[in-house]
Amino acid sequence: MSPDEILAELRARRARDLPTHGGRTLAYVYDSGLAQADEIAREAVAMYASTNGLDPTAFPSLLSMEADLIAFARSILHAGDEVVGTVTSGGTESILLAVQTARDAAGVERPAMVVPSTIHAAFAKAAHYFGVELAAVPVGPGHRADVAAMTEAIDRLGDRVVLVAASTPSYAHGVIDPIEELAAVTRERGLRLHVDACIGGWVLPWVPDAPPWDFAVPGVTSMSVDLHKYAYTPKGVSLLLHATPQLRRPQFFAYADWPGYTMLNSTMQSTKSGGPLAAAWAVVRHIGADGYRDLVARTVAGTRELAEGVAAIDHLHLVEQPETSLVVIGTDDAVDVFTISDLMLDRGWFVQPQMRFGDEPANLHLTMSAATAPSVPEFLDALASAVKEAAAAGPVRIDPLLAEAAATLDPDTLDDEAFDGLLALAGLAGEGGVAVPERLGPVNALVDVAPPRVREALMIAFLDRLSR
Ligand SMILES: *Cc1c(COP(=O)(O)O)cnc(C)c1O
Numbered sequence: 473m474s475p476d477e478i479l480a481e482l483r484a485r486r487a488r489d490l491p492t493h494g495g496r497t498l499a500y501v502y503d504s505g506l507a508q509a510d511e512i513a514r515e516a517v518a519m520y521a522s523t524n525g526l527d528p529t530a531f532p533s534l535l536s537m538e539a540d541l542i543a544f545a546r547s548i549l550h551a552g553d554e555v556v557g558t559v560t561s562g563g564t565e566s567i568l569l570a571v572q573t574a575r576d577a578a579g580v581e582r583p584a585m586v587v588p589s590t591i592h593a594a595f596a597k598a599a600h601y602f603g604v605e606l607a608a609v610p611v612g613p614g615h616r617a618d619v620a621a622m623t624e625a626i627d628r629l630g631d632r633v634v635l636v637a638a639s640t641p642s643y644a645h646g647v648i649d650p651i652e653e654l655a656a657v658t659r660e661r662g663l664r665l666h667v668d669a670c671i672g673g674w675v676l677p678w679v680p681d682a683p684p685w686d687f688a689v690p691g692v693t694s695m696s697v698d699l700h701k702y703a704y705t706p707k708g709v710s711l712l713l714h715a716t717p718q719l720r721r722p723q724f725f726a727y728a729d730w731p732g733y734t735m736l737n738s739t740m741q742s743t744k745s746g747g748p749l750a751a752a753w754a755v756v757r758h759i760g761a762d763g764y765r766d767l768v769a770r771t772v773a774g775t776r777e778l779a780e781g782v783a784a785i786d787h788l789h790l791v792e793q794p795e796t797s798l799v800v801i802g803t804d805d806a807v808d809v810f811t812i813s814d815l816m817l818d819r820g821w822f823v824q825p826q827m828r829f830g831d832e833p834a835n836l837h838l839t840m841s842a843a844t845a846p847s848v849p850e851f852l853d854a855l856a857s858a859v860k861e862a863a864a865a866g867p868v869r870i871d872p873l874l875a876e877a878a879a880t881l882d883p884d885t886l887d888d889e890a891f892d893g894l895l896a897l898a899g900l901a902g903e904g905g906v907a908v909p910e911r912l913g914p915v916n917a918l919v920d921v922a923p924p925r926v927r928e929a930l931m932i933a934f935l936d937r938l939s940r
Contacts (some may be wrong), residue, residue, distance in 0.1 A: 490822050495843035499824035504704035504767055505843035509755050513706050516747070516754040523746030526737075534746045537753040544756055545697060545711050548677040550688035556720050557713040558738045559749050563670035564594040565740055566696035566712035569723050570666045571598035573694075573714075574635035576722035577664075585635040586625045588617035588649060589830075590642040592668055604634065610830075615642065615792055617649040623657050637666040640676060640685040644826060644837070645791060646798025648672070652684050655691030664693040664719070670710065671839075673697030675796050678768035682795075693719050700748075702797070704767070704842075705755045708748030767842040771797045774845025778838070781852035787859055791835050799838040800826070807859055808867035809836045810913040810920070815858035821851060827920045827927070834920050868917035878922040883929030891933035898930070905937040 473481075492501045493510070504510075520534075528535040542557035549555075560566045575583045584605035587595055591608065599606035609625050612618035617638045626633050636658050638649035651667055658665040667685060669676065674697060676682045686695065692715065699709040714720035727735040735742065759767070775794050782788050782799065787807045791800040803809055813825045813836065824837040844851070874897065886894070899915045900906045909915060919927055 493843065495841055495845075495847055496820055497822045498838045498840070498844065499822060500839075501841075502701050502704055502839070503841045503843035504759070505841070505846075506704070506759065506763075509704060509758050512754045512758055513751040516750040517706055518747075520746040520750035523750075525744040525746055525749065526742050531746060534749055537746075537749055541699070541711065541749075541753055541756060542713070545673075545713065546687075548761065549673070549686040549695065549697070549713070551713065552687065554716045555687060555713055556717050557711050558720075558723065559752070560710045560712050560739050561708050561741060561744065561748070562700065563592070563668075563696055563698045563710045564597065566670070566698075566710045567592070567594040567666075567668065568598045568601060568740060569712055570637075570694050570696060571595065571604055571635060572602050573720065573723040574664045574666070575602055575604050577719070578634040580631055580634065582632050583634040584629045584632045585637060586622055586629065586633055587637045588622065588639070588642070590615055590617070590644055590649075591637055591639060592643050592670065595637060595668075605632070607633075615645040615647050617654060619650055619653045619657065622654065626657065626661065626663070633661075633663055635664050635666055637668055639668040640672045641796050641798060643671060643798070644829075645800055646794050646796060647792050648676075648683060648685060648795050650683075651689050651692065655689045658693075659691035665691055667692050667695045670696050670698040671701050671798070672796050673711075674699065674702035674764065675768050675771070678765040679772060679796060687713075687715065699752045699756070702768075702771075703752065703756055703764075704759065705752040706748055708745075709752040770845045771840050771842045774842075774848050775799060775840045777845075777848045778840065778851065781848065782855070785852070785856050785859055787863055788855075791832075797840040799840065801836040801838070802833065803835075803859075805867065807862040808913075808917060809834045810916040811862045811865060811868060812836065812855075812858050813916075814911045814913040815861050816854060819854040819858060821854055825916055827916070834916075868914050870918055870921060874918065875921045878918065878926060881922070881926045883926050886929070888933075891930070892937075894930060895934060895937070900934055905940060906934055908938075 490497045493503050495503050523531050523534060525534050538559045541559060545557060546555055584607050586607045588611045589608045590611050596606055607625050607629060609618060609622045638651060638654055641648045655665055676685060695713045697711045699705045700707045725737045775797050779790055779794050779799050782801055783790055787804050789802050791802045809825045813823050816823050826835050826837050828834045895901060895906055898918050899909055919930060
């Protein structure tokens with residue numbers, strides 16, 4: 473195929489995705505609205521795409537750009553001279569490494585970590601990968617970490633605790649956990665405290681009234697900060713910071729006992745493209761601290777405007793007052809969030825439904841980018857009209873027998889054929905396997921009534937078939 477044909481095909485395939493720019497996709501993507509920042513990012517990715525971070529002596533450019541990014545991060549996160557950092561491929565990798573490092577440093581049998589129940593699922597993944605028990609403690613009022621309950625869990629688990637973690641803010645509710653109070657507890661006990669600032673780490677430094685949450689708080693031992701979120705860099709860049717080189721040491725992996733080169737890695741990847749790192753370096757240099765201050769001011773103002781508008785729409789309420797750039801919307805019984813989300817897509821906006829959790833009903837999660845801020849009135853018009861239409865249609869009705877079956881299923885007893893049947897029942901049957909239906913509302917509403925274990929099993933069966 474000719475380059476022109478190939479590029480045309482790539483463009484055609486991209487056209488079926490959610491848009492990454494324009495501010496109408498309120499999950500997964502982050503848009504600064506700064507065309508020049510995007511342009512230099514693309515050039516930097518292209519220039520460095522084939523470089524390999526596997527060997528920093530072969531590609532010293534990568535080591536120097538990593539050092540520059542960490543230096544910038546230190547300057548905005550109240551980090552002293554001792555703080556060290558590593559560029560990783562994303563928030564999940566930063567968290568996986570923080571957990572692995574804490575586990576290996578402690579070297580105890582049956583390691584455990586104590587976290588609020590709102591902690592990001594990446595910690596559950598780390599627990600699963602590294603054999604660390606996830607002691608998830610129910611949150612207190614305002615969906616914030618319950619320090620007394622977490623302290624109790626810490627003391628109950630005793631020497632088994634290798635890590636305590638909390639979020640600034642949490643992804644699901646967008647609220648900031650009480651880091652100072654938690655740090656007082658972990659400091660007294662000589663425990664590591666990880667602050668998951670994946671989504672807030674490039675916002676809070678420029679929020680004037682934010683409570684202390686970063687390395688300014690004595691006792692914070694590590695922190696994850698994603699650049700591919702609010703630093704507005706292309707995907708594939710996060711920072712993992714440790715308070716001292718000693719705390720970081722178990723993160724590094726070396727292996728000399730094989731016939732090839734001596735393996736020496738700071739992250740989970742070995743061969744890794746320098747593209748995302750170079751792009752992050754370029755974008756952070758281009759926007760700079762003043763630029764980010766301005767982007768955050770616009771994003772936070774837009775978030776407030778959006779929150780006020782949501783509270784004024786019939787059938788809707790805010791689940792929490794937004795503290796940064798995340799808005800979580802609940803509904804009354806006259807409408808359901810899955811239908812609203814479909815109807816918003818009809819109107820050109822993507823909003824993310826979050827399924828029920830414990831006693832809490834499903835809700836809608838909005839991630840504000842700077843590029844969305846100017847269109848908040850337009851968004852609110854679309855939302856009001858979507859809610860009106862959803863109220864007229866009424867919430868998705870689920871056959872009570874089906875709901876009952878979903879709620880009582882034991883996924884361990886199901887074979888492949890049973891999963892095929894369930895996926896078909898859920899409306900996900902397609903040509904020779906599964907397909908994503910035009911409207912996800914009815915599927916989501918059904919999956920929502922299934923308990924987490926059933927939901928997980930169903931989703932894995934779905935992905936398995938989707939990717940065969
Ligand atoms: C996004 C996010 C993560 C995970 O990061 P990925 O880059 O998606 O791997 C972890 N914690 C929080 C709070 C996040 O918002």
